[in-house]
Amino acid sequence: MEFRQLECFLAVVEHGGIVRAAAALHLAQPSLTQSIKALEKELGIELFHRIGRGIALTPAGSALVKQARQVLRDADTVRASAAELAGAEVxxxxxxxxxxxxxxxxxxxxxxxxxxxxxxxxxxxxxxxxxxxxxxxxxxxxxxxxxxxxxxxxxxxxxxxxLDITVLGHDELCLVVPVELSAQLDDPIPLSGLPELPAIAVSRGAVARQTVENALRNAGVRTSLGVVTEHRELELPLVSAGLGMAWTTRASAEGSPSVDVAVHSLDPPVELTHGVLRRxxxxxxxxxxxxxxxxxxxxxxx
The missing domain is CATH 3.40.190.10 (Periplasmic binding protein-like II)
Structure with missing residues (x-):
């Protein structure tokens, strides 16, 4: 088995087909197809179902994806470590x-x-x-x-x-409301004194949403959901449009000058912890x- 065969296999997976994968790898389509067939023959398993002009991973192919990525990542680490010992920046x-x-x-x-x-x-x-x-x-x-x-x-x-998880710091969570309501609110605003606005929230399971829900639960506060979005970047525009209130970091709120919203600190303060994940x-x-x-x-x- 060659590393190049695994690279070809992953390219087909990530690009969704032979045509796009061949273009990404700068290979002729027959060469890429031959590489996949050679890998299948060597492993003794079928990696893709051929469906008309398309392909789909077999269960065996799906199981190989994680291992193939790990093999190539480990190979890159070995190359980079060897180059470092030789004094090269690669x-x-x-x-x-x-x-x-x-x-x-x-x-x-x-x-x-x-x-x-x-x-x-x-x-x-x-x-x-x-x-x-x-x-x-x-x-x-x-x-x-x-x-x-x-x-x-x-x-x-x-x-x-x-995974190893390392904490790097903390970010303040703030309440973001339409500008026209800001003068009616304290700053910082008590969790028990939130305005009666629907909440604009990211999807359930997100750490930011869990953190806000825990803080509200501890304060004995209930809010109604207005809009739930998977796209975090939409929260501030939705607030600016008058559709409700949202919780976001101060850095995110103040780093979007094109969006007209008011930012209020919370009492008690609510923080998000940011960090780095590594294998x-x-x-x-x-x-x-x-x-x-x-x-x-x-x-x-x-």
Whole structure:
């Protein structure tokens, strides 16, 4: 078995077919098809069902995806470690962050890393949920995942025995309301004195929503749901349009000057904890260097 065969297999999975995968790999379609067939023959299993002009993973193919990603990730780590011992700057930094909550320290880290390691390209992807973020790290699609963590003592939305979790800091959660209502509210606003507005919330299971619901429950407060969205970036525009109130971090609210909303602190304060997920074991040198940079930055800001 060759690494290239696994790369071809994963390309077909990730691009949804032979045609797009061949274009992404800059291969002729017959060459890619032959590579997949050779891998199937060597493994003695069928990886894809051929359905008309399309393909779909077989159960055996689905089971191979995680292992194939791990093999290629481990191979990249070995290459990068060997190059580091030889004094060469090689490899690629692959990280992911939560959609809608890429906090500004991460942007600072990306900039600082680029200055320190200009020869190492960075690939940053956005995850739609904490579950997806953990899955990408666990499967080896990325080495580091930055996002929000369940509060201590709460039930985690995704138990992760295979991952190491490091806390980097905390973000203040604020109440965001339409501007015309702001003058009627205290600042900070007591949880017991929330306006009678429907809540705009992200999907159930998200750490931010769990954190808000726990705080409201502890304060004996109930609210009505107005809009539930999977797209976190829609919360502020929906508030601005007068559809309700929402909870978001101060950094996110104040970092969107194009959206006309009012931001109020909460009493008692409510915080989200942000951190980094990584698979247990050795990290490739670029990822380790980025993690070290993140930890040193967190210590300075502590």
């Amino acid at each position: 490899g690629q930094l692959q990280i992911s962050a939560m959609s809608g909550c890429i906090y500004h320290p991460l942007l600072d880290l990306v900039s600082a890393f680029a200055k320190q390691h200009p020869e190492i390209p960075q690939r940053i992807t956005e995850a739609d949920s904490e579950q997806q973020l953990a899955e990408w790290v666990r499967e080896g699609r990325v080495e580091l995942g930055f996002g929000y963590l369940p509060a201590p003592g709460s039930s985690p939305s995704h138990p992760e025995p295979e 247990r074991g050795h990290l490739a040198p670029p990822a380790q260097a980025f993690l070290d940079l993140a930890l040193s930055s967190a210590e300075r800001n502590d």
